[in-house]
Amino acid sequence: TRPTTDRIKETLFNMIAPYLYDSIFLDLFAGSGGIGIEALSRGAMESVFVEKNPKAMACVKENLQKTHFERKGMTMQMDVMTALYKLEGEKQFDYIFMDPPYNHELEKSVLTYLAESSLLSEEGIIIVEASKETEFDYAEDLGYHIIKEKEYKTFLLHGVTGSGKTEVYIKVIKEIIKEGKTAIMLVPEISLTPQITKRFISEFSSLVAVLHSRLSEGEKYDEYRKILRGEVKIVIGARSAVFAPLKNLGVIIIDEEHSQSYKQESMPRYNAIDVAIYRGKYNNAKVILGSATPMLETYTRAKKGVYKLLTLNERINKNMPKITLIDSTLEYKKRNFLMSEELENKINERLAKKEQVILLLNRRGHSTFVNCTTCGYVYKCPNCDISLTYHKNNNTLRCHYCGYTKIFNTTCPKCHEKTINNLGMGTEKLEEKIKEKFKNARIVRMDIDTTSRKGAHSKIIEDFKNNKYDILVGTQMISKGLNFPNVTLVGILSADSSLNLPDFRSGERTFQLLSQTAGRSGRNEKKGEVIIETFNPDNYVLKSVKNNDYIGFCIKELQIRKQLKYPPYYYLMNLKISSYDYNEAKNESFKVLKFLKQKLDQNYILLGPTTASMFKINKKYRFSIIIKYRDNFHLYKAIKELNEIYINSKVNIEIDNNPMSMV
Numbered sequence: 001t002r003p004t005t006d007r008i009k010e011t012l013f014n015m016i017a018p019y020l021y022d023s024i025f026l027d028l029f030a031g032s033g034g035i036g037i038e039a040l041s042r043g044a045m046e047s048v049f050v051e052k053n054p055k056a057m058a059c060v061k062e063n064l065q066k067t068h069f070e071r072k073g074m075t076m077q078m079d080v081m082t083a084l085y086k087l088e089g090e091k092q093f094d095y096i097f098m099d100p101p102y103n104h105e106l107e108k109s110v111l112t113y114l115a116e117s118s119l120l121s122e123e124g125i126i127i128v129e130a131s132k133e134t135e136f137d138y139a140e141d142l143g144y145h146i147i148k149e150k151e152y153k154t155f156l157l158h159g160v161t162g163s164g165k166t167e168v169y170i171k172v173i174k175e176i177i178k179e180g181k182t183a184i185m186l187v188p189e190i191s192l193t194p195q196i197t198k199r200f201i202s203e204f205s206s207l208v209a210v211l212h213s214r215l216s217e218g219e220k221y222d223e224y225r226k227i228l229r230g231e232v233k234i235v236i237g238a239r240s241a242v243f244a245p246l247k248n249l250g251v252i253i254i255d256e257e258h259s260q261s262y263k264q265e266s267m268p269r270y271n272a273i274d275v276a277i278y279r280g281k282y283n284n285a286k287v288i289l290g291s292a293t294p295m296l297e298t299y300t301r302a303k304k305g306v307y308k309l310l311t312l313n314e315r316i317n318k319n320m321p322k323i324t325l326i327d328s329t330l331e332y333k334k335r336n337f338l339m340s341e342e343l344e345n346k347i348n349e350r351l352a353k354k355e356q357v358i359l360l361l362n363r364r365g366h367s368t369f370v371n372c373t374t375c376g377y378v379y380k381c382p383n384c385d386i387s388l389t390y391h392k393n394n395n396t397l398r399c400h401y402c403g404y405t406k407i408f409n410t411t412c413p414k415c416h417e418k419t420i421n422n423l424g425m426g427t428e429k430l431e432e433k434i435k436e437k438f439k440n441a442r443i444v445r446m447d448i449d450t451t452s453r454k455g456a457h458s459k460i461i462e463d464f465k466n467n468k469y470d471i472l473v474g475t476q477m478i479s480k481g482l483n484f485p486n487v488t489l490v491g492i493l494s495a496d497s498s499l500n501l502p503d504f505r506s507g508e509r510t511f512q513l514l515s516q517t518a519g520r521s522g523r524n525e526k527k528g529e530v531i532i533e534t535f536n537p538d539n540y541v542l543k544s545v546k547n548n549d550y551i552g553f554c555i556k557e558l559q560i561r562k563q564l565k566y567p568p569y570y571y572l573m574n575l576k577i578s579s580y581d582y583n584e585a586k587n588e589s590f591k592v593l594k595f596l597k598q599k600l601d602q603n604y605i606l607l608g609p610t611t612a613s614m615f616k617i618n619k620k621y622r623f624s625i626i627i628k629y630r631d632n633f634h635l636y637k638a639i640k641e642l643n644e645i646y647i648n649s650k651v652n653i654e655i656d657n658n659p660m661s662m663v
Contacts, residue, residue, distance in 0.1 A: 142310055143171030146288065149308075152280050156257075156302040157290040159312030160320065160548070161519025165290045166196070168312075169253050170203055172288065177207070177233050181250025181285075185236045186272060188259030190214050192481040194458035196255075197236050204234055211237035211244060214454060239264065239272035242279070249283040252276040256480045257289040257298060258512050260660040269656060292519060293512040293550060296557060300568040321490070321521040321528030323546045325537040338433050343491045343531045347471070351441055355488045355526065356464070357471045360517045361430050362497055364447040364475050365389035368424025370397065372412035385616035390422055391449065392432070402618040430493070431473045438471070446474035479517040485524035492517055495534040499541060502613050503662040504566045507541045511553050514545045565605060565628050567658070573627040573635070574662065576612060576654040578620040588651040589623035592642065596627070599638035604629045613663045620652070626662075 146155055146168070159165045173183045187196055190212050200208050209223045209232040226232050227245055235244040239262050242252065254262065254276055262272040273289065280287035289298060289307070302309035326340045334341065350357050369387035371378045379388045381399035388397035388406070395408050410420045422429075431445045444450075444460055451457045464472050465484055472478060472487075492514060499510045514532060522528015534542055544553035562569050577592055579585035589609035596606055605628035612622035629635055639655055646653045 142312065143168045143175070145310065146172050146286060147175040149286060152284045152286065154277055154280065154287040154289065154307045156294060156298055156307045156309050157288055157312070158294055158299070158302075158309060158550075159290070159292060160315060161292045161516065162315040162317065162523045163292075163312035164316050165255070165292075165312065166199065169255070169288070169290070170200070172251055172253070172286070173204070173234060176250035177204075179250060181248050182233045182246040183235075183250060184241060184244055184246065184252045184276075185234060186241055186252070186254045186262070186276070187236065187238060188256045188261045188480060189477060190238055190457060192255075193236060193238070195461055195482065200234060200236060206231075207233040209235050209244075211235055211241040213238065213240070242272045242275045249279065249285045251286045251288065252280055253288045253290065255290050256516075258291045258293050258295045259480065260509075263660040265656075265661075271658070271660075293515050296508060296554060296561070297568040299554060300558070315523075317523070317525060319522055319527050320548055321518055321530050323518055323530040323532065323548070325542055325546050326531060326533045327537045328533050328535045331533070338430075338437070339491065339493060340531065340533055343533065344437070346489050346529065346531060347438065347441075347491070350489045351438065351470055353488075354467075356467070356469075356484060356486045357489045357491065358478060358484075358487055358517070358520050359430065359434070359471060359473045359491045359493065360475070360479065360513075361425070361427050361473070361493045362476050362513065363424070363426040363494070364400075364428070364449055365398070365426035366392040366428040366432075367422035368426060370408070370420060370422055372415060372417065372419055373421050374417040374419040375412060375415040377412050377414040383617070383619045385614065389426065392428055393449070401614065425494075427473055427475055434471060434473060441470045442468065443471045443473060444469040446472060446478050448475070448477070451477070476513055476517075478520070479513055482520060483523055484520065486526070487520055488522055488526045488528050490518055490521040490528070490530045492530070492532045495532045495542065496536055499536065499539065501663055504561070504564070505661070507557055507560075511541050511545055511550075514542075515548070515550070518545065570605070570628040570630055571632070572658060573629070573639070574656040574659040575625040575627070576622055576656070577609065577625070577651060578622045578654070579651045580619055580621070581650075582621045584651060585621045585623055588649075589625065592653070593625055595642060595645075596625070596638060599641070600627075600634055603631065604635065 142157070157165055157168060159168075169185065173185070176183050185196070185200070187193055193210060193212055197208065197210050209226050211220065211223055215223070224245070227235060230247065235241050235246060237244070254273055257273060264270050264272075276287050279285065291298075294302075298307070299309075301307050324342070326342060328340070331340045336344075347357050367390040369378060370390050379397050380386065381388055381402065381404050383402045383404050384399055386399060386401060388399055388404075390397055390408060396405050397408050398405050411418050412420055425433075427445055427447045428449070431443060434441070435443055444464060446457075446460050451460065460472075461482065463469060467486060472484075495510070495514055498513060499506055501509075503509070518530040518532075521530050532542065532545065536542060540556050541553065544550070544556070558568075561567065566572070575592065577585055577589040579588065586609075593606060593609055596604075600606070606625065607628070608625040609623045612624040615622060627635065643653065643655060
């Protein structure tokens with residue numbers, strides 16, 4: 001193992017420099033005596049971005065030159081900081097990166113002064129605790145590092161796609177079983193269960209049980225009976241498997257911990273990660289959270305030392321895929337509406353080489369909405385405030401929220417003209433168009449519609465892995481955890497679709513989805529390539545994906561979160577007030593707000609009530625109140641009282657603490 005202060009500093013500089021066009025980077029490291037990122041000596045304390053202000057620059061250069069040959073280390077560093085501290089005038093600093101602990105009173109006073117004056121806003125101070133991160137070259141080394149911890153600890157395993165996180169899991173579980181203990185392995189999607197189960201059975205034979213919602217009642221009974229009898233040592237499954245009644249639990253592993261599917265959105269609401277950490281503490285078991293793109297809250301806790309951060313920064317094959325951003329605006333001007341010319345050429349190249357392609361479009365169905373070109377009528381769900389999606393395979397219009405379905409008719413129900421038009425594109429239409437464009441290609445689609453039958457997930461995965469198909473078209477279902485050695489090209493269409501959702505996590509979700517999908521390319525000896533089509537190629541999220549720059553994305557996103565008081569700086573609670581009567585829901589939502597204002601002080605931020613993002617679902621009108629807080633002492637008591645008031649009311653209140661989605 002080795003410390004990674006230098007790598008983190010350089011990564012931070014490479015990421016932030018493009019956003020600070022009027023700034024230069026000053027390295028104020030012990031003994032550096034110069035300006036620039038090359039002086040990366042150990043014991044670093046500050047890295048400062050200073051605006052190109054001649055007065056400030058002259059001050060810094062003068063003090064660095066004065067002290068370089070006379071004094072070394074912290075003394076020189078403090079001289080420079082003192083000079084900047086005394087410098088009068090307009091704002092001089094953009095950001096200061098600190099690597100604690102703060103050993104000198106002068107350093108503390110400088111930071112306090114900067115934060116309280118116009119020189120630097122509070123958001124400009126970013127803590128970088130490099131000493132808490134340990135980087136590993138090999139998954140096996142990391143596995144041993146985890147095993148040597150003899151007591152409960154939560155680890156964040158931050159490893160790029162294809163870096164061997166599964167190898168770490170297997171190594172840890174082997175050692176746990178040697179100690180006579182058991183293990184739980186959680187995956188976010190049922191679609192991942194067959195592949196990971198097959199891998200684990202090859203390693204552990206009959207010691208593996210599988211639990212997920214697609215099993216029949218009889219199959220679940222058989223699996224639970226094996227667990228209770230102690231016939232198995234490992235349980236693999238989706239979020240509910242966290243409750244598996246294993247005895248002598250030694251480790252709980254949560255793969256792709258960033259996935260929002262670990263949070264159950266219906267009653268009883270729970271987050272499998274919270275349950276896993278509780279069980280880990282209770283059973284003195286290790287908890288491993290693994291991801292190439294961890295949630296910002298998780299990564300922040302790891303940097304603060306709440307979790308132990310372990311990293312795998314290289315793929316096993318040492319080759320990260322090359323990622324290219326395509327400006328869809330320019331492609332539309334060329335009338336390339338389905339896909340860009342470059343993506344089409346790249347697909348043809350792969351087909352000629354007998355290599356495979358994955359295409360992501362995160363919308364299922366054939367057409368996202370259907371309207372009449374004569375009168376403008378749009379087919380909408382009578383129960384929800386949303387247009388119906390056309391599914392061509394069974395000629396139906398469906399609501400993806402309440403399940404309402406009706407047979408599609410080409411005659412407009414309003415003007416009775418036969419001028420119905422299908423607009424928008426889902427995976428079903430994309431599959432149809434791809435078959436027309438690449439006539440000799442073998443194409444398969446993977447989304448909820450094609451995997452509704454039992455065993456459909458594993459059949460599609462196995463067939464594609466065995467090269468029975470050339471192109472796999474799918475939704476986010478294909479973005480995580482799947483390993484196809486012959487896939488050398490990934491194309492992502494309409495990459496902006498999740499970027500502009502009314503949710504503070506939309507940027508984070510987009511980064512995770514695109515990065516994870518890009519990670520399916522080039523996972524074996526062959527080099528991979530990724531084409532991302534977007535209308536916003538200059539967006540910081542897309543740029544971070546292109547550069548495989550998770551740390552850079554984090555810093556930019558955390559600045560926004562801190563200014564707007566969102567997690568990880570504040571906790572959230574979302575109250576949804578709903579009723580079949582619009583006025584009743586509206587009036588009660590204001591009564592709820594009044595109640596909360598009486599019970600909570602000014603330390604709690606109340607937003608709303610406003611109409612929910614999805615205003616009407618299943619004939620119920622919905623209003624939302626968001627609570628931002630840091631201390632839950634008064635909040636939980638008030639919420640419990642509020643829940644008891646409405647327990648038998650016609651108006652329903654849904655209480656979602658730390659919601660994963662605001663839509």
